[in-house]
Amino acid sequence: MPILLTCQAFCSLKAEILDIISVQCDQARFTWLFYPVYAAGRAFPSHGKLVAAG
Numbered sequence: 001m002p003i004l005l006t007c008q009a010f011c012s013l014k015a016e017i018l019d020i021i022s023v024q025c026d027q028a029r030f031t032w033l034f035y036p037v038y039a040a041g042r043a044f045p046s047h048g049k050l051v052a053a054g
Contacts, residue, residue: 006034010034
């Protein structure tokens, strides 16, 4: 699912930035950051596709 893939990518990037080997996704923080994008994608499907592709 796109949301899970995005979460994994986010956690991987976070791990690289902080130089931490094992990083677990902070689901609450992830939801707070990305829910507006998800909601916008639901409200505007064409825009959501652009966000997913980007």
